[in-house]
Amino acid sequence: MESDSPPKKVFISYTHDSTLHSARVLKLANDLREEGIDVDIDQYHANENWPAWMEERLRWAAKVLVICTETYLRRWEGREAHQIGLGAQWESLLARQELYEATGNNKKYIPCCFSNEDSAFIPMPLRPYTRVILRGSDLKSLKNCIDDIPPAFKPLIRPSLAPIEIAHGFFSKDSEFLADEELGLTLTPENLFSNLLPLEFPPQIHTARLPVKRIARSDFEASIKRHLTDSFHPTYFIDGTILYTFDSFNHPFWKKVLADRVITPDLALPTQRLAGGTSAAEKGRFVKILNRSLEEICRSHDMAWSREMRCYYFPAAKNTTIRHVAAMALKNAGKRRIYRSIPSKSDPTQIQHWQHQAFRHKFHQFAGKWFLCITPFWAFTSDGLGKPSRWQKKSSANMRKPERNRAVLGHVVFWASILSKDQGLFDRPSSMRIRNCISGTSPLGIDDNAWANFVTDAEREVPPEMDTNDEFTLSQSQ
Structure with a gap:
């Protein structure tokens, strides 16, 4: 990843x-x-x-x-x-x-x-x-x-500026600045939402030593596959001969693996040692654990990872051409389409490609805390399962062009609702938890309709495959 x-x-x-x-x-x-x-x-x-x-x-x-x-x-x-x-x-x-x-x-x-x-x-x-x-x-x-990290970081030079006086009445109701409808700035409070989802993780990271020999390593992989069940999938990554995981080795799955004598339990490291590490190596190992945990969370929601499109998405289930899932919107619960088939224009009886709800992600650390940053994305496949459509880039770009603030917000709230949903599979103390997106209230607001003046004619066009009524279900159900 x-x-x-x-x-x-x-x-x-x-x-x-x-x-x-x-x-x-x-x-x-x-x-x-x-x-x-x-x-x-x-x-x-x-x-x-x-x-x-x-x-x-x-x-x-x-x-x-x-x-x-x-x-x-x-x-x-x-x-x-x-x-x-x-x-x-x-x-x-x-x-x-x-x-x-x-x-x-x-x-x-x-x-x-x-x-x-x-x-x-x-x-x-x-x-x-x-x-x-x-x-x-x-x-x-x-x-x-x-890692070529200097012992100290050079701060930016703070420029010496003369005091700047704010125009009298700038924030008053009679302000000419706020009355400028072209900018859309108003005194109406507005709720703001971030695409940063806070993360919570257990206090310890458990480690184990793996054998160096390739034959013994294959025995470990065979042991993992033999003991896998539908109710539990381990989240771990291997760095050299060391295995790192949030899972406790007291879990029945890991007890079976340990009984096969293919790994040797080692130290339990404080999570903060890696999460708060300053070196690139420490942060790199921690991000790997977060990625493995996210992978398992998405798997529990029937999502898949596409290496070619670099996103998580909902693949199509067998014998279906469209699917909706229930999720929370800003205030109320609603349903959102997660994939659908798009018929060929030349032959409507044939499927041209599939359109999937998807997201790309990165992990960021701010003020000592870790967040999952999600970017809504449209994935298009030729088979509904994972093979990118030859029109993937063009179709995805066309879908995003007409999406305004409310549509993007609907995407973000949808993914936050899905990823932060607790399920029985993750009702265990050793797993990473994703919480809902950060939100707050601003004393000032922006009239979204005012920004339409800055949109080009090409961006105003809505692609024919875009179902606007369905697309705004979540963002409008308040």
Whole structure:
């Protein structure tokens, strides 16, 4: 889906100074993988063609962490004894060549030290760049450096303006500004609705470890399929070898999966750790959980996701050509058409394509809270199920042209009513909840009819396939 992004690829270059040092580097790699970063080191592999492997890993990585020690610097500078530390010397040759060709524009190699004293052993070509001192389990500075996030954000410059006096009587009933019918601005209070739907989610995200081997991973997938039921579908995503889910592993479904010994339960993370995270990796993982939860909510309402049209929509049921569903409007309950077949103009007995109610979405965070932003959309399919019609783009654009504020509001209220509806399937504490759209009252209003003066003649035309009476059912039932 739109919000999904691949994890950053990171390679760690270091020397095996001691068993303790190697263990410390291994822990660093494991911790970064827990944070959603695709890290690789030599300790994850065996029996490789090591020179070729190192060269391939340096090409593969978007970032390279150089763990600086006295031994590493000695091998970087070629001052090591004969036939000692050849791996580090080979990596340093490749890195120096890449830095040379970058002509001083280093965006890839990050010097890292386990202590302040090791800063003295940073190789000369890396000394001008930001270094990271690794202190215990605090990885925030390192993750920000990997994600190219500065330690502080530069605020916009506030311009110095002379005081501006508001015209006398601007907000009075006798104001000439408000009396301008061309603008449509009035003193009549107006209810405002947002297409932002607040989200609620459980306090914890549960994690589990998956086996690395591909055969064992297929056993996990088989276990999931074997225990699926119509009453419960798990919401989870996998990042590397870690599974994340809002669902508790005490649920009967997950107990059956655990009994198959295909995953190992791990830590339960506070949801706020990911929801309130500042790094792109943390937010990316959280958005993936939200997307999986939305996918399951839509599935419970018989909706489907179209990758080609990038929207959720209602596919046509078997042996039907039109369907309505009940939903709340602004004040009253009503019915809205969610799909219908459109006959061919040349042969009315044949179906030209299908028209579906649909929406596109994004997840946004404002003031520490998360919202689902929905954009109403018209989907057109050739089979009623999911194959986009060849007229999809044109038909969708034509449908949206004549829609005014009230029609768009009707769409938004409809989707908010559907998505925020509690069902037995989601009557469980471990699921994400979508609440109704945000609304408020403005002391000023706008006469929608006044905006008709700014509409072009082409936009005034209503497509022949648009049923205006049905289209405004929700927005007018107040």
